[in-house]
Amino acid sequence: MPYIFDGHNDLAWAVRELCGYDLDAIDLANGTERLQTDLPRLRRGGVGAQFWSVFVPCSLTGDSAVSATLEQVDFVRSLVARYPEDLALAATSAEVRSAVEAGKIASLLGMEGGHSINCSLGTLRMMHALGVRYLTLTHNENVPWADSATDIPAVGGLTDFGREVVREMNHLGMFVDLSHVSAEVMRDALATTAAPVIFSHSCARELCDINRNVPDDVLAELRDNGGVCMVTFVPMFVSQPVADWYAECLRTVDQRGGDPRRLSSVEQVIAERSRVDPPPPCTVDDVADHVEHVRTVAGLDAVGIGGDYDGATFFPVGMADVASYPLLLDTLRQRRWSTAELAQLGHGNVLRAMRDMESVAREPAAAPTGLGPW
Secondary structure, three states, X not given: OOOEEEEEEOHHHHHHHHHOOOOOOOOOOOOOOOOOOOHHHHHHOOEEEEEEEOOOOOOOOHHHHHHHHHHHHHHHHHHHHHOOOOEEXXXXXXXXXXXXXXXXXXXEEEEEOHHHHOOOHHHHHHHHHOOEEEEEOOOOOOEOOEOEOOOOOOOOOEOHHHHHHHHHHHHHOOEEEOOOEOHHHHHHHHHHOOOOOXXXXXXXXXXXXXXXXXXXXXXXXXXXXXXXXXXXXXXXHHXXXXXXXXXXXXHHHHHOOOOXXXXXXXXXXXXXXXXXXXXXXXXXXXXXXXXXXXXXHHOHHHEEEOOOEOOOOOOOOOOOOOOOHHHHHHHHHHOOOOHHHHHHHHHHHHHHXXXXXXXXXXXXXXXXXXXXXX
C-alpha cells in the first residue's frame, strides 16, 4: 500500500487539552481510546509522514499566541524524542524520504493561523529555524493582514504586509497554506507566491458549498502553481447535508450569544444536538468524490490527503481515526485508481511540491532577509 503523507493532525493541541502535555498520562505507544491518534493506529493507517499542527486558538493573541505556539513546537519535539524508534523529525523533503526509508514516521511542523507570528517577520523566521514548514495564513478569525473564510471580510484579501509574509515564506522555504483563508486571500496568495502552495486540509466548494472549501477557479490555478489540495475528512466540509446541519449549530451558538468562530462554543452545541438530532451520515464515498473532483479540476498532480484527526468532533462512517486511510485508498482502487496514482495521492504529490518549494528558497535572490546569513 502506498504510504500516506498527511497534511494536518491536531494531536499536539488535543494532548495539551487532555493532560497538559503529560506523555505519562496517555499511552500513545500501545494505543489509547482517548484520542484519534496513536502509534499503532498510525502504523495500521500506513502513515509514513505527518504534518503535526502546532495550532493555537484565535482566543490567544499577541505574545500569548506566540508563546503557546512555541509550547506546541516543544511538545512535538518531545513526542518525537519519546518515541525515537517510531518517529523522526523532518524539515526537508530529503529528511522525509530518509525517515520513511528507515521505517519511521517523518514528523513535520505546521503552524495553523497567522496570529502565531503576531505580525512579525522575525517571529516567522525563528519559527522556520525551529523546523516549522508551513503557516496557514489564518484560522477561523481574520488577522490584520489577511481575511479568514469564516470571519467578516476586513481587508479584502491580503494587505501589502500579507504579501510580504508570502514572499518571506518563499524565501525561507516554508509552504504557504491556504486552508481556512477567504477565496480572495487564496487568489492573492497564488498571484504573489513564487513557490507551490498547499491546502493542508480542505475540500472542494463545488461539492460542499461552504466558505471553508476551495472554489473551482482556485483549484484550476493550483494546477499551474504546482501546489496540492490535501482533501480533509471533516464531515461538515465533505457533505452538504452535514454542512447544513452544522450551520444550524452555528446559528444556535450565535443565538446564545456565543462566538461561532470559537471551537469551544461550537463543540458544546454539537454534543448537545447530536444526542437528540444526530448529523446526517457521511461516508468514505463522499470523501472519494472530493478527491476525484480535485483531480478533475486541478489534475492528478494537485491532490493529496489531510485528515484533520484530533481536530474534529466526528468523522465519516468507518473513518474514526488514523487507521482509516486504507479504506479511502481501497475505495479509490475500486474506482480504477492505479497503484501509481494512489501513491501520488498518498505522498508523491506533496513530496514533489515540497522539493519544488525548497528549490525556490535555494535560489540566490531568495535568501532570508533581515537577520543576515543562516
